[in-house]
Amino acid sequence: GRATSALAATPKSGGALKAAGWSSSTADTLDPAKASLSTDYVRCCAFYNRLTIIDKDGVTHMELAESIESKDAQTWTVKLKTGVTFHDGKDLTADDVIFSLQRHLDKATGSKVAKIAAQMQSFKAVDKTTVEITLVAPNADLPTILAMHHFMIVQNGTTDFSKGIGTGAFKREVFEPGVRSVGLRNTSYFKDGPHVDSFEYFAISDDNARVNALLSGDIHLAATINPRSLRMFEGVDGFTLSKTTSGNYTNLNIRLDQGFGAKKEFVEGMKYLVNREQIVASALRGLGVVGNDQPISPANFFHNADLKPKAFDPDKAKFLFDKAGVLGETIPVIASEAANASVDMAMMIQAAGAEIGLKLDVQRVPSDGYWDNYWLKAPIHFGNINPRPTLDILFSLLYSSDAPWNESQYKSPKFDKMLLEARASLDQDKRRQLYAEMQVMVADEAGTIIPAYLSNVDATTSKLKGLEPSPLGGQMGYAFAENVWFDA
Amino acid sequence: MAPLVSIRNLRVEATTDAGRKLQIIRGVNLDVAEGEIVALIGESGSGKTTIAMTLLGHARPGCRIVGGEVRVDGADMVALGEHERAAIRGTKVAYVPQSAAAAFNPAMTIMAQVIEVTAIHKLMSADAARAKAIELFKALSLPEPETIGDRYPHQVSGGQLQRLAAAMALIGNPRVIIFDEPTTALDVTTQVEVLRAFKAVTARHGIAGVYVSHDLAVVAQIADRIVVLRHGEVQEVGTTEQILFAARHPYTRQLLAAFEPKRQDRAAEVAADRPVPLLEVRDLTAGYGPIKRDGTPAVAAVKSVSLSVERGKNLGIIGESGCGKSTLARAIAGIMPGYLGQVRFNGQEIAATAAERSREDLKQMQIVFQHADTALNPAKSVEDILGRPLTFYHGMDGRTRDKRIDQLLDMVHLPRLLRSRRPGELSGGQKQRVNFARALAADPKLIICDEITSALDTVVAAAIIELLRELQRELSLSYVFISHDLSVVEAICDEIVVMYRGERVEQLTPETLATPSHAYTQLLFASVPKLDPRWLESLPA
Amino acid sequence: MNKRILSLAANRLAIALITLVIVSFAVFFATTLLPGDTATILLGQSATPEAVAGLRTAMHLDDPAILRFLHWLMGLAQGDLGTSYANNMPVAALIGGRFVNTLKLAAITAAIAVPLALTLGITAAMWRGSVYDRAVTILTIGIISVPEFMIATSAVLIFAVYLKWLPALSFTNEVSTFYDILRVYAMPVLTLTFVVSAQMIRMTRAAVVETLSTPYVEMALLKGASRPRLVLRHALPNALGPIVNAVALSLSYLLGGVIIVETIFNYPGIAKLMVDAVATRDLPLIQTCAMIFCLGYLTLITLADILAILSNPRLR
Amino acid sequence: MKRPPANTIAVLGTKFRGRVGYRVNPVGLIGLAIIVAWTVVALTAPLIIPHSVGEIVDFDYFGPMSRTLWLGSDYLGRDMLSRILMGARYTVGISLAAVAIACTCGVVLGMTAAVTGGWVDTILSRLLDALNSIPSKLFGLVVVAAVGSSIPVLILTLSVIYIPGAYRFARALAVNVNTMDFVLVARIRGESLFYLIRAEILPNILGPVLADFGLRFVFIVLLLSGLSFLGLGVQPPYADWGALVRENIGGLPYGAPAVIVPSLAIASLTISVNLFIDNLPAKIRDKEEH
Ligand SMILES: Nc1ncnc2c1ncn2[C@@H]1O[C@H](COP(=O)(O)OP(=O)(O)OP(=O)(O)O)[C@@H](O)[C@H]1O
Numbered sequence A: 001g002r003a004t005s006a007l008a009a010t011p012k013s014g015g016a017l018k019a020a021g022w023s024s025s026t027a028d029t030l031d032p033a034k035a036s037l038s039t040d041y042v043r044c045c046a047f048y049n050r051l052t053i054i055d056k057d058g059v060t061h062m063e064l065a066e067s068i069e070s071k072d073a074q075t076w077t078v079k080l081k082t083g084v085t086f087h088d089g090k091d092l093t094a095d096d097v098i099f100s101l102q103r104h105l106d107k108a109t110g111s112k113v114a115k116i117a118a119q120m121q122s123f124k125a126v127d128k129t130t131v132e133i134t135l136v137a138p139n140a141d142l143p144t145i146l147a148m149h150h151f152m153i154v155q156n157g158t159t160d161f162s163k164g165i166g167t168g169a170f171k172r173e174v175f176e177p178g179v180r181s182v183g184l185r186n187t188s189y190f191k192d193g194p195h196v197d198s199f200e201y202f203a204i205s206d207d208n209a210r211v212n213a214l215l216s217g218d219i220h221l222a223a224t225i226n227p228r229s230l231r232m233f234e235g236v237d238g239f240t241l242s243k244t245t246s247g248n249y250t251n252l253n254i255r256l257d258q259g260f261g262a263k264k265e266f267v268e269g270m271k272y273l274v275n276r277e278q279i280v281a282s283a284l285r286g287l288g289v290v291g292n293d294q295p296i297s298p299a300n301f302f303h304n305a306d307l308k309p310k311a312f313d314p315d316k317a318k319f320l321f322d323k324a325g326v327l328g329e330t331i332p333v334i335a336s337e338a339a340n341a342s343v344d345m346a347m348m349i350q351a352a353g354a355e356i357g358l359k360l361d362v363q364r365v366p367s368d369g370y371w372d373n374y375w376l377k378a379p380i381h382f383g384n385i386n387p388r389p390t391l392d393i394l395f396s397l398l399y400s401s402d403a404p405w406n407e408s409q410y411k412s413p414k415f416d417k418m419l420l421e422a423r424a425s426l427d428q429d430k431r432r433q434l435y436a437e438m439q440v441m442v443a444d445e446a447g448t449i450i451p452a453y454l455s456n457v458d459a460t461t462s463k464l465k466g467l468e469p470s471p472l473g474g475q476m477g478y479a480f481a482e483n484v485w486f487d488a
Numbered sequence B: 001m002a003p004l005v006s007i008r009n010l011r012v013e014a015t016t017d018a019g020r021k022l023q024i025i026r027g028v029n030l031d032v033a034e035g036e037i038v039a040l041i042g043e044s045g046s047g048k049t050t051i052a053m054t055l056l057g058h059a060r061p062g063c064r065i066v067g068g069e070v071r072v073d074g075a076d077m078v079a080l081g082e083h084e085r086a087a088i089r090g091t092k093v094a095y096v097p098q099s100a101a102a103a104f105n106p107a108m109t110i111m112a113q114v115i116e117v118t119a120i121h122k123l124m125s126a127d128a129a130r131a132k133a134i135e136l137f138k139a140l141s142l143p144e145p146e147t148i149g150d151r152y153p154h155q156v157s158g159g160q161l162q163r164l165a166a167a168m169a170l171i172g173n174p175r176v177i178i179f180d181e182p183t184t185a186l187d188v189t190t191q192v193e194v195l196r197a198f199k200a201v202t203a204r205h206g207i208a209g210v211y212v213s214h215d216l217a218v219v220a221q222i223a224d225r226i227v228v229l230r231h232g233e234v235q236e237v238g239t240t241e242q243i244l245f246a247a248r249h250p251y252t253r254q255l256l257a258a259f260e261p262k263r264q265d266r267a268a269e270v271a272a273d274r275p276v277p278l279l280e281v282r283d284l285t286a287g288y289g290p291i292k293r294d295g296t297p298a299v300a301a302v303k304s305v306s307l308s309v310e311r312g313k314n315l316g317i318i319g320e321s322g323c324g325k326s327t328l329a330r331a332i333a334g335i336m337p338g339y340l341g342q343v344r345f346n347g348q349e350i351a352a353t354a355a356e357r358s359r360e361d362l363k364q365m366q367i368v369f370q371h372a373d374t375a376l377n378p379a380k381s382v383e384d385i386l387g388r389p390l391t392f393y394h395g396m397d398g399r400t401r402d403k404r405i406d407q408l409l410d411m412v413h414l415p416r417l418l419r420s421r422r423p424g425e426l427s428g429g430q431k432q433r434v435n436f437a438r439a440l441a442a443d444p445k446l447i448i449c450d451e452i453t454s455a456l457d458t459v460v461a462a463a464i465i466e467l468l469r470e471l472q473r474e475l476s477l478s479y480v481f482i483s484h485d486l487s488v489v490e491a492i493c494d495e496i497v498v499m500y501r502g503e504r505v506e507q508l509t510p511e512t513l514a515t516p517s518h519a520y521t522q523l524l525f526a527s528v529p530k531l532d533p534r535w536l537e538s539l540p541a
Numbered sequence C: 001m002n003k004r005i006l007s008l009a010a011n012r013l014a015i016a017l018i019t020l021v022i023v024s025f026a027v028f029f030a031t032t033l034l035p036g037d038t039a040t041i042l043l044g045q046s047a048t049p050e051a052v053a054g055l056r057t058a059m060h061l062d063d064p065a066i067l068r069f070l071h072w073l074m075g076l077a078q079g080d081l082g083t084s085y086a087n088n089m090p091v092a093a094l095i096g097g098r099f100v101n102t103l104k105l106a107a108i109t110a111a112i113a114v115p116l117a118l119t120l121g122i123t124a125a126m127w128r129g130s131v132y133d134r135a136v137t138i139l140t141i142g143i144i145s146v147p148e149f150m151i152a153t154s155a156v157l158i159f160a161v162y163l164k165w166l167p168a169l170s171f172t173n174e175v176s177t178f179y180d181i182l183r184v185y186a187m188p189v190l191t192l193t194f195v196v197s198a199q200m201i202r203m204t205r206a207a208v209v210e211t212l213s214t215p216y217v218e219m220a221l222l223k224g225a226s227r228p229r230l231v232l233r234h235a236l237p238n239a240l241g242p243i244v245n246a247v248a249l250s251l252s253y254l255l256g257g258v259i260i261v262e263t264i265f266n267y268p269g270i271a272k273l274m275v276d277a278v279a280t281r282d283l284p285l286i287q288t289c290a291m292i293f294c295l296g297y298l299t300l301i302t303l304a305d306i307l308a309i310l311s312n313p314r315l316r
Numbered sequence D: 001m002k003r004p005p006a007n008t009i010a011v012l013g014t015k016f017r018g019r020v021g022y023r024v025n026p027v028g029l030i031g032l033a034i035i036v037a038w039t040v041v042a043l044t045a046p047l048i049i050p051h052s053v054g055e056i057v058d059f060d061y062f063g064p065m066s067r068t069l070w071l072g073s074d075y076l077g078r079d080m081l082s083r084i085l086m087g088a089r090y091t092v093g094i095s096l097a098a099v100a101i102a103c104t105c106g107v108v109l110g111m112t113a114a115v116t117g118g119w120v121d122t123i124l125s126r127l128l129d130a131l132n133s134i135p136s137k138l139f140g141l142v143v144v145a146a147v148g149s150s151i152p153v154l155i156l157t158l159s160v161i162y163i164p165g166a167y168r169f170a171r172a173l174a175v176n177v178n179t180m181d182f183v184l185v186a187r188i189r190g191e192s193l194f195y196l197i198r199a200e201i202l203p204n205i206l207g208p209v210l211a212d213f214g215l216r217f218v219f220i221v222l223l224l225s226g227l228s229f230l231g232l233g234v235q236p237p238y239a240d241w242g243a244l245v246r247e248n249i250g251g252l253p254y255g256a257p258a259v260i261v262p263s264l265a266i267a268s269l270t271i272s273v274n275l276f277i278d279n280l281p282a283k284i285r286d287k288e289e290h
């Protein structure tokens, strides 16, 4: 059956939950700052908590925090809930929060969000359960930012993260990097739940094997089902699929500062050469939403619905290529398994190009080292961007002139100015207006072609209840473990 | 009473790789009664081995029994199924192979192979079998009978191996034994012992035997009846006396006439004006096993032997089986890993190993290995085997080479049709001649011949001897001639070295041949069999 | 003889050690040739130059690679395998359990595949040219022509998904009874048996066929030896050299090459560990895995070489 | 024990004998025919494919065999027939080239080591052992990183990965032959190393060496797809057969022709190569006519 999600019912207690993600390695970590794979997020969600959390409608709620408030969007006061204890029995205090947040500023930590954390200028423990955070510049999004998985709260002074001591729903029982982890129910959890007695999580990187393991009953949840495996569930009872479109996308980047990308017509032509509907239909098998070359997905509050995707128009593309004088030349395009579905997309664009005489030389390179060696570097290549909680983060990460990941080397002073203006403003309407305009700018001027936002499908046995889609990503924003239960 | 063995109208065919059929045996009949020994003699390549093998219901690869029946104790070996046949082999009929060198498994100890028959047919316990084997070794005059079985086949001499092969056949107490040239590699003294042993065993158990041999004198001692074979057909059958003294068939007479090669007075030809000998060996010590600190090998098979060969003259080396003749030859040819002493060739000292010798030296000195079976590459045709030295030394190719190959084949009395065959498709004597022809192809100055006539019938052997002489006359070749056949040595050699237990005990000339001084030599000459059926019995035991 | 074998083995052992050092250098240079280092890879997409520099300093990656390598090598000499760059755990702890798993899987597979393959190879040679022989050839080649992942996936589909006889995954941590072992190992072992047998079957057959046409086998036949005896006692010892080499090469695959089986059955072995280590440029881990594979391989081929030498008295 | 060549062969043989001088075996002939057929396909593929390999012709995926798409469609909805025909180019061409290089080098080196012995043997053996000890994935990655990716590089990489194996077998076989007297005879004739290995050793180990060649061919066909996925060699939209199986493996549960047919293509080629090798035509030595 393909029912999307089970109706909320009274959760039942008990059962040993086994679930499989799609990738893990020896680099698996229980250090939230270093978490990089979905499996890391899942484990962190099971063992730790954040100050805030985002619900399925994209609304920010408090988790460990009682409240987060600011008058000027620059100095924020965080009040913690009381009676929260770590797995080792110690109480949660302001020092733990400060330690957890300050870590990201230390280069040695190797934090994935060091750049975002850098705006937090100073921390102050007002009392045992109150922290004051001062930002470099005003940012109205701070509560949302703190909902990121990397800002999970760990115990003050932790050096060995493999113990996984947090405030989370499960206590670490086993943690073998690249193999599996097991958590047992935290009986003194400050929230309701968890419902299951234990939670075992590991990764099965082979798409078919993951589905087969679910079908054969070895696991209860298989994350990120390959669209082509969906047929396996047709006509089989006892399984539920849960689809999320959260804003993850694979994009074609044409660097505007070098090679063919320096020709404006070429970049524009490429945007008309991409058959977005076909990519969604064939490469993604319907598990995606057509995109319009800007990173803000329809799931986002600020998404500009008026900005329509460019139509597939080979004639117009040919005209533009002719003008750019690139027809007949061999144009290398780098793709890799590392960027989800990029090889398929590349081949489809290549085939479309071949029809009008554009020679695209698709080079599939190893996923090993891709981000380091090709991404951002090759003149024409694919990227893959995970959802971010705020639009500001996305734009400052990817499109401002000084953005660290400016994939197409898009530089626009006007855009930079608008970004700062929107960030500091607490006026939602104004922000919405600015962001809408910026989306149009990115779609028309940048060299990043975003043909579609990818959907994620997780499959579970129908006995597993309580799994709901989340804008933060699949597996209920990776936090399913404490929310699901077995229905007899 | 029906004869124990009866062959009726046997026909064996070989199929060439082109699918052409060759008749090898063309309707042969043969009977052997219980306790009787029938000798098969005849031209090399006439089908003796082939007939012998059919008695075990077997035809060589590439050959097939296409007609007739072979009854052994009532059972038709041709028609029997695989299992029944296997049950008979080794117990009722046993085979002493012509080439012991090829018949032993290189990876098994000799003892394991000798007593294997008893294990296959569950005749006795392993210990009993081993004891029996040691008895047989003793009876066959093998050295160190208690331990020789622990060696591997490549660690014993040619003659030793041949006797071991005989022991392997005798151990199962078969009712019929086929001896395929079982004494070719034996010196005459040992041969006497072995023949006695054969006679004793066969007589004691009433064993019937088929004895294939070229040595008419040996045949005279052992056979009750003789069958003369040529071109796969029986020429004449008769009792030993009849055939030896009253042969009717012209071919039989030819064989008999060739029995004693004519000595030739060669004194006149000797060119005395060459003071430098062609080959000079001084104090040569060689052997096997790890080299000790003083440079001598652990087992010295040749001890301090010196000899010299004048240009255009021949040196014979005779001696007991296992006395180190082949080892000496190999050392001279540069294929023993190390030795002490000096070898001078053409007046110059040459390196100890072939790898360090010049190509010219290698060409000038050729060695013909004792075991033709292992010295011929089984994957190459006769043509390729003979053609290679022609190309390599003389740069011949195309038609000149073809012509020369034909000439060589003619010289050693092999049909030209054989050129396309592989060694596996040749008879023992044919292989031996190919092996020899290869040495001739090099046009050397010196040929070291290690038993080159042992597998040849008297007619062909005589022809080969004649060839040797002819070549010597024309090209002033020299030979080092290792042989057990004293008459041949006598016929061709100017000087004869007698070896005993690795040492040179005496040097003789044809003139002094009649009066040897060393006791062993005296025994040796006394042991040369005579064409007289009663000679063996007349010898003092 | 025993002395000879001992000195041979000692000699080979010494040479194997040298080979081991060569390999560790080769692997080291190979690793340094790969672009990117642990810091950039751990940081992945977020690897900005400052972040990388910071992490590098923190992880002591700033020392020249060769120094770190030599340091690791010295540690190794003292039995210390070093610390993983990727997660700061001792390499020994990371490898321990997984290595045991790999050995278990390899041992079980070998115990089944080797006798099976030798039997098939030998019998095919025994009846060469027969329908049986042809069938064995076609089946072996047919089976290894099917990619390993397809065999494994098919097995899972059939035995786990449709028939529900076996679990789709091999949870080694849940094995307690013999029945569990059967259930857990059935499919991985089946897959690997398919993969590694072919080489042994084909080479055994070829080598035995070659020796079956020798005169000493013919002689044994004339002694009344049965076909099995001919093949086992006479042909086989003379064909042992190539056969043991085939076995050694096939088995060495079981140590480091079972990545696909490990992935599909979620079996925690060291092949996947090595892949991970390469992906994160985790030098100590790469080196240790490489050393383990190399050691396993060298042990196997040294054994093979010694057996081959023993089987031919002329080589002793 | 040793059988005479089967009589069916002889019959065929007599027919051909006059003209060809080779004895051919029907089984070998079938093998050869299939190899030749695939080679022809490989050569003419661009001319005969019904659709371009990258073109999406089916809205569905893993489509069944049909009148329009004879072999169904692949995971993207591309024509499988075209992809397999084009795939023949890579699988047949690259694999044959690689296996030829690997086996030639391996066998020549192996025989050389066996014949020369001593330190040459020791050094060669240890070097190749060392080479074999380096995991092939690491090796592949290094090659991509160091020399980049192209078909010749791919072929060489495949060969290098498989040389040590071929070497081991050849050496193991050759050391046994090397102890035989006939090799000694050739040695004391003063023959060169090259002649010894070519004319004395090789003919006596040819059977197993060819069997090894056949196997190695299969391994290479399979490894090829693995290396393509590392980014070495065959680049999209083209794919060798192994890569076709791999990219369409998701179709296995549905029994899609997209995964079955390339597997069959691989099997047909590898089995043919092996049958042909097992039944190579033999030059007829016996030239006499009746
Ligand atoms: N496979 C074969 N193909 C063709 N001819 C063969 C084959 N095997 C044997 N012959 C021929 O059959 C004939 C008989 O061989 P056989 O070994 O029986 O001779 P023989 O009498 O024992 O000779 P010798 O005294 O030299 O040992 C020989 O001329 C040989 O060339």
Ligand SMILES: Nc1ncnc2c1ncn2[C@@H]1O[C@H](COP(=O)(O)OP(=O)(O)OP(=O)(O)O)[C@@H](O)[C@H]1O
Residues within 6 Å of the ligand: B154, B155, B156, B157, B158, B159, B160, B185, B186, B187, B288, B289, B299, B301, B320, B321, B322, B323, B324, B325, B326, B327, B328, B370
């Ligand atoms: N590889 C070996 N290892 C040890 N001993 C050996 C080896 N080869 C031969 N021998 C022994 O060396 C001695 C001399 O052997 P050789 O072959 O020179 O004898 P031969 O005089 O040629 O005898 P035959 O006339 O029987 O051929 C024999 O006693 C033999 O057993």
Ligand SMILES: [Mg+2]
Residues within 6 Å of the ligand: B048, B049, B050, B098, B180, B427, B428, B429
């Ligand atoms: Mg004979």
Ligand SMILES: [Mg+2]
Residues within 6 Å of the ligand: B157, B158, B159, B325, B326, B327, B370, B450
């Ligand atoms: Mg001798």
